[in-house]
Amino acid sequence: MTRKFNFKIKDKGLFWVGVITIVSSNLVFIYEYSLVPLSDLTNYFATRIVVNFFVMVACFNIMFRPDVIFWHYAYTVTSYCYMIQGNFFRPDYEFSYIQYLIAQSLFFKQSRAGFLIVHLTGTILFLTSMYLNFEVNFQRRMITHSFADSISIVIICFFIGWLVFSQFTKAKEEKEKSQSKFLLVGKQAVNIIHDLKSLASAPQIYLEILLANKNQIDPNTEKILNHLQNDLTNMVKKTKDLYSMVQNREFSSEKEVVRETLNKVLLFMKSRLEGVDLIIVGVSSKEVSKGILELILLNLFYNSLDAFKKNRIENPKIKITFTEDKISYFDNAGGIEESIVSDFNANRIGSSEGLGLYLISDAARSFDLDVRLSNKSVNSDTGLEVQISC
DSSP, rough: OOOOOOOOSSSSHHHHHHHHHHHHHHHHHHHHHHSSOOOHHHHHHHHHHHHHHHHHHHHHHHHHOTHHHHHHHHHHHHHHHHHHHHTTTSEEEEEEEEHHHHHHHHHHOOOOOHHHHHHHHHHHHHHHHHHHHHHHHHHHHHSOOOHHHHHHHHHHHHHHHHHHHHHHHHHHHHHHHHHHHHHHHHHHHHHHHHHHHHHHHHHHHHHHHHHGGGGGGGHEEEHHHHHHHHHHHHHHHHHEEEEHHOOOOOOOEEEOOOOOHHHHHHHHHTTTTTTTEEEOOEEEEEEETTTTHHHHHHHHHHHHHHHHHHHTTTOEEEEEEEEEEEEEEOOOOOOOHEEEEEEEHHHHOGGGGOOOHHHHHHHHHHTTEEEEEEEEEEETTEEEEEEEEO
16 A cells, blocks of 8 residues: 655754755756856756756655655765766865755764765765866866865865764764653653552542531531542642653654564563453564654553453453554453544544543654544454554
8 A cells, every 4th residue: 555645844954955955956057057068068967957856856855754764865875976967067066065064964864884984985986076077177167276175175074074963963862862761751650640540549439438428427527528539639630731741752763663662562561461362463564763652552551451440341352453554453341432532533632531542642643643543343342443553
């Protein structure tokens, strides 16, 4: 099945780099067309059309698919092809080299080794083309500096670019480590929220029983019990609001295979899933952002366990089915109200309609995941099915 291209802007910096590159490369094309000698015009036009096409393909993908590392390297390679091709027909492409190097040092995602290998190779090829065409370009257009000046500019800029890239990469890595720590705190907070919610239920029931027999309670005790009931109600409300304070919206850019994520969740939930018939069907090599799917699966398991207990399901069952682009989660806990299903699918779910579903919906909206609910009957089992499109 063909996936739709997502035109949502995920990285504004890379988006504008792509826009500027597309616009500037085509403006330069128009400008240079009048500078190239007639004898070289056909070759220039043919090669520049091809190079600009691949530059625009790389830019387009960088603008809307910045999480695919391949396009970061593709942009780098096409940039060097653009500069080398242009340098065959006119001088001063050192300035393009500086511009591309600055953009890639600041905005692009490459490993240190990848950056060094690709840019060092590209720089050597660029200097070679400059050397081979320097005298020709000197005749075509007056050059006020020597080849030694040009090579000095390029080499100095290369090392400055490498230094800037290294520092920015180091800062990003430190930020991601910090985010990972906050993510762990956030996930534990989600677990605490569910536990607090469950723990608060029993005292509330006892209080309701006591307050139902007001005639047997003296006024002072009744007043204390009312205060206690209000405190418990507020505590439940606060636990629902806690997620908004502890959740980490900037998840790590690292990817993880969905099955590995499930294995982590199952390991964490091992003791709580005792007595539940867990069925896992299919495999998937799909990768998702590290942490987000884990958060959703944790909440699904917690919701199922609560529903099994609430509805007194004798033979609880959870079935998880993997396909290449989807994860299907089904439990036989009896399903939920259709109004809640409709609100969830329309992104109108509130914390009052179920804390777990609220957290799942909020996470899905924040990280552009498509999560759909439906009540479903499978053989003699009736329950909730959750479809997660990765």
